Amino acid sequence: MSCSPDKGVVRHRFCISKGMASKAVFSLFGAGVLSLAFAQGGFPPSPVTPSPGRAINYPLRTIQHDAFKPGEKLTYVVHYGWIDAGEAVVELKKSDRDLQGREVWHAVGTGRSLGAFNAFFKVDDTYQSYFDAQGVFPWIFDRKVSEGGYEFTQNYIYTQNQREVKTQEDKVYKVPGSVQDMLSAFYYARTINYSTAVVGDVYTIETFMDGELWPLRMQFMGKETIKLRNGKYKCLKFQPVVQEGRIFEGNDDLNVWITDDGNHIPVLAQAQVLVGSIKMELASYEGLAHPIAKE
Numbered sequence: 001m002s003c004s005p006d007k008g009v010v011r012h013r014f015c016i017s018k019g020m021a022s023k024a025v026f027s028l029f030g031a032g033v034l035s036l037a038f039a040q041g042g043f044p045p046s047p048v049t050p051s052p053g054r055a056i057n058y059p060l061r062t063i064q065h066d067a068f069k070p071g072e073k074l075t076y077v078v079h080y081g082w083i084d085a086g087e088a089v090v091e092l093k094k095s096d097r098d099l100q101g102r103e104v105w106h107a108v109g110t111g112r113s114l115g116a117f118n119a120f121f122k123v124d125d126t127y128q129s130y131f132d133a134q135g136v137f138p139w140i141f142d143r144k145v146s147e148g149g150y151e152f153t154q155n156y157i158y159t160q161n162q163r164e165v166k167t168q169e170d171k172v173y174k175v176p177g178s179v180q181d182m183l184s185a186f187y188y189a190r191t192i193n194y195s196t197a198v199v200g201d202v203y204t205i206e207t208f209m210d211g212e213l214w215p216l217r218m219q220f221m222g223k224e225t226i227k228l229r230n231g232k233y234k235c236l237k238f239q240p241v242v243q244e245g246r247i248f249e250g251n252d253d254l255n256v257w258i259t260d261d262g263n264h265i266p267v268l269a270q271a272q273v274l275v276g277s278i279k280m281e282l283a284s285y286e287g288l289a290h291p292i293a294k295e
Helices: 018-027 033-038 117-121 184-191
Strands: 073-080 083-099 102-113 124-132 138-147 150-159 164-166 172-174 202-209 212-228 231-240 254-259 266-273 276-286
Touching (some): 083 117, 083 124, 184 212
Antiparallel strands (some): 073 083, 073 276, 202 212, 266 276
16 A cells, blocks of 8 residues: 555555654553543534633532552553563652642653664653542643654643633633543543443543544453463453544554453553554553452
8 A cells, every 4th residue: 555645645544654653652652542542533622712701610520439549650661563662651649739629639641762762763752630539530731742853732721610621722622521631531441330341332431632522432342361571460351443544444453451450450552553563561560559450
């Protein structure tokens, strides 16, 4: 399959250049990673022109959850073929911020390229989410990206009680209640009760990123025990529901395994893309809320 030099798209599939192939490695993780992996395709919400008068004050969600706690730290290695191409770290901390009278937790995700891959496509990304400890939805999201010489920053303010998001360009968007950012979605997905899941069930998480609403759709594929470098894990397996024309060709080209325990930690994400195989594997963990389902 050859690429059009202008559009880079042939028959509704990406023709992946050297740079895009490298970026695909880090679209699996980054920090919002699994969120990106599950992203099916966004659609732009309508910008809002603030009107005078009293704003609607929507109630804020509260959910019962104990899948994670401040002090948790997860470290992943990203493999591109046989190369250890990158490392991603996701860490959860307490925050001294208090928003709307509610406790806020601070999640920090970093993704960076390793070794020889730096010469090929250097990555140094940082994601930060200040999310509501009771409702597991974001209040503030910051993103600093440096990938292959391309750099940009994002800052989003989530006014959840008005169901609005304000971007760094001062654009305001109407969004669904308790909408997620790239990083908070990683945590919210872990609060879902999968104990009654049957094969074929689809879970959807509404997420706002890059000025668009992204429905993150995960299909439950069953239970498996998988072997990694640091041991065997009892897992729940998921596949994203994707559209053609994304980096991943079809639903079965990306699989994600999370621990079948109270933590619901992603331990492995494995993908076939047009340029080869990408794998993200849990390397270490600390500060878990529950014992891990490891044999």
